Amino acid sequence: MKSNFADGSLVQLTLVRFREFLREPEALFWVFLFPILLAAGLGLAFRNRPAEVLKVGAVTPEITQSLRGEKLLDVQQLDPRAAEDALRAGKSRSSPSPASQAPCNSATTIPIPKAAPRACLPIAPFKKPLAASIP
DSSP: OOOOGGGSHHHHHHHHHHHHHHTOHHHHIIIIIHHHHHHHHHHHHTOOOOOOOEEEEESSHHHHHHHTTOTTEEEEEOOHHHHHHHHHHTSSSBOOEETTTSOOOTTTEEEETTOSSOEEEEOOOOSSOHHHHOO
């Protein structure tokens, strides 16, 4: 007597489990629909965006020329007072100044390596000291 493959107990058990699975709509949602929705949502949230272009106000023409080579910087030449006002108002992220006017201090400035005359980028100070914010 020949046994048919479809009549086997393992095949019948697998068919019963598969039919039972198809009758549960919540299982279908979590297995098929949810991963597609999750992938679409995360794809929208973390899509590729171009890098942010930072606005910088430079004080001297030499610094302006040397920083214009950076494609992620929008450099404008301003007089020292206008650069300070733009920095204070948040219209520019930084206003580099030559080292002769403001010496590079490692606590408050970052040296600009490609600048023709040695120049520094000021670092915005914290509102309150870090030690004071720790309870």
